[in-house]
Amino acid sequence: MATVINGKEHAQQLRDNLAIEVSKLKSDHALVPGLAVVLVGEDPASQIYVRNKAKQTVEVGMKSFEHRLDTDTDEVTLLDLIASLNADDAVHGILVQLPLPPHIDEFKVINAVSHDKDVDGFHLMNVGRLNTDGGGVVPCTPLGSLMMLKSQLGDLTGLNAVIVGRSNIVGKPMAALLLKANCTVTIAHSRTKNLEELCRTADILVAAVGRPRMIQGDWIKPGATVIDVGINRIEENGATKLVGDVDYLSASEVAGAITPVPGGVGPMTIACLLHNTVQQAKRIAGIDLSDQ
Numbered sequence: 001m002a003t004v005i006n007g008k009e010h011a012q013q014l015r016d017n018l019a020i021e022v023s024k025l026k027s028d029h030a031l032v033p034g035l036a037v038v039l040v041g042e043d044p045a046s047q048i049y050v051r052n053k054a055k056q057t058v059e060v061g062m063k064s065f066e067h068r069l070d071t072d073t074d075e076v077t078l079l080d081l082i083a084s085l086n087a088d089d090a091v092h093g094i095l096v097q098l099p100l101p102p103h104i105d106e107f108k109v110i111n112a113v114s115h116d117k118d119v120d121g122f123h124l125m126n127v128g129r130l131n132t133d134g135g136g137v138v139p140c141t142p143l144g145s146l147m148m149l150k151s152q153l154g155d156l157t158g159l160n161a162v163i164v165g166r167s168n169i170v171g172k173p174m175a176a177l178l179l180k181a182n183c184t185v186t187i188a189h190s191r192t193k194n195l196e197e198l199c200r201t202a203d204i205l206v207a208a209v210g211r212p213r214m215i216q217g218d219w220i221k222p223g224a225t226v227i228d229v230g231i232n233r234i235e236e237n238g239a240t241k242l243v244g245d246v247d248y249l250s251a252s253e254v255a256g257a258i259t260p261v262p263g264g265v266g267p268m269t270i271a272c273l274l275h276n277t278v279q280q281a282k283r284i285a286g287i288d289l290s291d292q
């Protein structure tokens with residue numbers, strides 16, 4: 001049976017370390033990192049997610065600012081809010097919850113956030129840096145996934161990594177990180193041929209598809225490490241359930257290690273968001289990033 005990679009524990013450890021760092025920033029630099037989260041619309045899943053983020057932000061000693069706007073908010077109003085957050089010295093990180101309503105241009109909004117306050121790593125400046133000098137802010141979900149992989153496997157050099165999914169927020173930045181970590185990287189998507197065979201070549205398999213339990217145990221190389229990014233709400237036996245893109249039962253009989261859903265990549269994503277906020281606060285304040 002596969003080792004279960006406990007994302008909740010990894011996330012708790014990361015938050016414990018952040019709490020220590022935040023208290024040092026307070027005492028040594030009079031700096032309290034602040035995170036602003038902007039939510040447009042009433043999506044219940046997003047509301048829970050935003051509430052969890054706010055709670056954990058405060059728990060590590062940082063300031064949390066929440067901005068909830070109606071679904072029919074126009075683009076100019078949203079851009080004005082972002083401009084005021086860009087100019088606010090108490091705010092070091094700005095996250096605009098995606099997806100946005102269809103009448104709002106997501107690309108425009110993402111790039112209106114100052115790249116110095118981007119904590120998602122979605123701004124063009126940070127995308128460019130991830131793919132060149134590696135110095136920018138790294139997207140939270142891929143960063144959390146990489147941390148768990150390194151903790152599980154140590155050096156990743158030479159391993160074959162297959163990522164299923166090519167989105168800008170998960171698949172592509174995950175590929176960039178694994179390439180930087182010296183893996184041989186393949187990105188698969190909906191047009192990929194022989195997906196099952198390709199998956200069986202993977203020492204590291206990352207599933208970021210959005211299809212409940214798509215990847216089966218017999219698609220997995222025995223002993224491989226499986227990172228399940230998928231968060232899918234399904235109805236089963238009359239109850240609502242959260243499942244990943246990997247069929248956990250069959251996969252855990254073949255894999256060497258696997259992240260569960262819930263309790264895997266999700267909690268690490270939020271912890272990495274807090275990590276990125278601290279990083280941006282230090283950058284803005286001119287505190288050496290290699291300092292602590």
Ligand SMILES: NC(=O)C1=CN([C@@H]2O[C@H](COP(=O)(O)OP(=O)(O)OC[C@H]3O[C@@H](n4cnc5c(N)ncnc54)[C@H](OP(=O)(O)O)[C@@H]3O)[C@@H](O)[C@H]2O)C=CC1
Pocket residue numbers: 141164165166167168169170171188189190191192195208209210211229230231232265266269
């Ligand atoms: N744990 C966390 O913190 C987070 C979890 N998620 C979850 O991760 C999953 C992916 O999210 P996201 O990247 O935003 O999703 P997108 O819908 O943006 O991308 C899905 C990708 O999967 C590919 N795909 C779809 N169907 C197939 C198929 N049958 N075979 C192979 N590839 C396929 C698509 O291919 P194509 O490009 O050809 O259309 C696309 O590249 C979702 O379940 C989401 O909820 C997302 C963000 C954070």
Ligand SMILES: Nc1nc(=O)c2c([nH]1)NC[C@@H]1CN(c3ccc(C(=O)N[C@@H](CCC(=O)O)C(=O)O)cc3)C=[N+]21
Pocket residue numbers: 048049095096097098099120140141231242261262263264265266267269270
């Ligand atoms: N700008 C932006 N940045 C994001 O990072 C972003 C976003 N928009 N939009 C939505 C997706 C999704 N996402 C999740 C993060 C944590 C959990 C998480 O903590 N999940 C728990 C379960 C939570 C539950 O029970 O619902 C778990 O997997 O254990 C889930 C999903 C971040 N996203």
Ligand SMILES: [Mg+2]
Pocket residue numbers: 099100101102103104105106
């Ligand atoms: Mg849109």
